[in-house]
Amino acid sequence: MLLKQIENFLKYRFLLQELVSRDFKIKYRRSVLGIVWSLLNPLITMTVISIVFSQLFRFDVPNYHVYVLTGLVLFFFYSEATSTAMNAVLINSALIKKVYIPKYILVFSKPISAMVNLLFSCIALFIILLFSDVRFQLVNLLFPLPLLYIFVFSTGIGLLLSTYTVFYRDLSHLYTVGLTAWMYLTPIIYPIEIVPERYLFIVRTYNPLYYFLLCFREIVFYSRLPDLQLHLTCIGLAFGALIIGIYVFYRNQDRFILHI
Amino acid sequence: MINASNNIVEVNNVSMRFNLAKEKVDSIKEYVIKLATRKLFFEEFWALNDISLRVERGEILGIIGYNGAGKSTLLKIIAGVMKPTKGSVSVTGTMAPLIELGAGFDMDLSARENIYLNGAILGYSRKYINNKFDEIVDFSELHDFIDIPVKNYSSGMAARLGFAVATITEPDILIVDEVLGIGDIRFQEKCEQKINAMLKRRATVIMVSHSITEIEKMCDRVLWLEQSRFKMLGETKEVCAVYRAN
Numbered sequence: 001m002l003l004k005q006i007e008n009f010l011k012y013r014f015l016l017q018e019l020v021s022r023d024f025k026i027k028y029r030r031s032v033l034g035i036v037w038s039l040l041n042p043l044i045t046m047t048v049i050s051i052v053f054s055q056l057f058r059f060d061v062p063n064y065h066v067y068v069l070t071g072l073v074l075f076f077f078y079s080e081a082t083s084t085a086m087n088a089v090l091i092n093s094a095l096i097k098k099v100y101i102p103k104y105i106l107v108f109s110k111p112i113s114a115m116v117n118l119l120f121s122c123i124a125l126f127i128i129l130l131f132s133d134v135r136f137q138l139v140n141l142l143f144p145l146p147l148l149y150i151f152v153f154s155t156g157i158g159l160l161l162s163t164y165t166v167f168y169r170d171l172s173h174l175y176t177v178g179l180t181a182w183m184y185l186t187p188i189i190y191p192i193e194i195v196p197e198r199y200l201f202i203v204r205t206y207n208p209l210y211y212f213l214l215c216f217r218e219i220v221f222y223s224r225l226p227d228l229q230l231h232l233t234c235i236g237l238a239f240g241a242l243i244i245g246i247y248v249f250y251r252n253q254d255r256f257i258l259h260i
Numbered sequence: 261m262i263n264a265s266n267n268i269v270e271v272n273n274v275s276m277r278f279n280l281a282k283e284k285v286d287s288i289k290e291y292v293i294k295l296a297t298r299k300l301f302f303e304e305f306w307a308l309n310d311i312s313l314r315v316e317r318g319e320i321l322g323i324i325g326y327n328g329a330g331k332s333t334l335l336k337i338i339a340g341v342m343k344p345t346k347g348s349v350s351v352t353g354t355m356a357p358l359i360e361l362g363a364g365f366d367m368d369l370s371a372r373e374n375i376y377l378n379g380a381i382l383g384y385s386r387k388y389i390n391n392k393f394d395e396i397v398d399f400s401e402l403h404d405f406i407d408i409p410v411k412n413y414s415s416g417m418a419a420r421l422g423f424a425v426a427t428i429t430e431p432d433i434l435i436v437d438e439v440l441g442i443g444d445i446r447f448q449e450k451c452e453q454k455i456n457a458m459l460k461r462r463a464t465v466i467m468v469s470h471s472i473t474e475i476e477k478m479c480d481r482v483l484w485l486e487q488s489r490f491k492m493l494g495e496t497k498e499v500c501a502v503y504r505a506n
Contacts, residue, residue: 015380098363100340254343
């Protein structure tokens, strides 16, 4: 059973590649600078954010603009990966009705596309870091680890959302609104210290994104090695989401065709 | 007694239920009531009712019937596009579905890019498409238009490309749904030749067509569906004679 799944995945892995590369081809088609935009876009955005946040808002955080950027990079990845994944089944409904393909490939290609964007954002972030006071240290090289955690987490959430969106279309509108709220409930532009004690449970305890963000910032911003407990929390959340996502998707995927 | 190992496609007591979407719910009250009684939006419709079928290796089976008889649904179930509500289907061997040609085309991409994308959708590997690329282009006769976005193609050109990509493999089973009438006369002949070449290799064919002449010309056996139900299955001559008389 599992072996058959793996065999099937290997057969369709080229489709996965093609879907990801299509996302990029379509995005930069007919633009003069083409693929350069994928670096230029985050770089310019980050420069603007850096200027705004280092001049306008002031919290008691050294290198405040870098603090904000590390948060935004991670949140934008999560937001892009899950919201594109959630619509992947619906958008490809014409295809699903006509040809057999493993449907999860359509969903799975979205976090991968978002991941490629994230890597470009990381290059841009690195360039910004060169112009800040944050010193490069060896521990910074561990940055792919939290990215991997949040990638797995987003894939799980993406599978879950894409399944329920087929049956309840309102979800995609709700989620867009929810994401905005979620962004402000995550310590991205403010330090966790300013949150009143009684609200901490929303911002920290019950917010999975907080842990991924903390892990990322520990490594990139504070140049510290996150403790084992934080790693285990991230891994637990990531694979928990993935397992639930896969389970729900597999239970329902044969009914998709009746609802799209 | 039929030798079970010689059956390449087996359809066992397949039934398929659809929910017909009803878009309109007039009031919130109605919505709540229907939600509570689980009648919301949907009305049941059985597109197939208890269909069983055995197709042997090398056989050419035609499926006939009026619009809405369930022909295409049956093909899609055999092709694995959907799972039947009841019953089971088993297929041995590789399959090339010619159900909707170019179903996976992205209109913004060029023909070259679409050959790879559509090939990937059909489960080919990159290496395989690289090897067959020239053959696909030759067959579709689109040499001069290969780097033009498919949205600028005529529907005939797109269909030619779709046919060329879908038939590049050497499948054990070919599933054909009303696609032989694409392109001009010359291209239709080319398609027919291609299918005949596949038949020479003892490929199994399951085809749906409204053209009874075409069915009589090509098929060994014919299945007749009427209003989602089994009506008749037998030698082409026999079934077609009754069908025409009907």
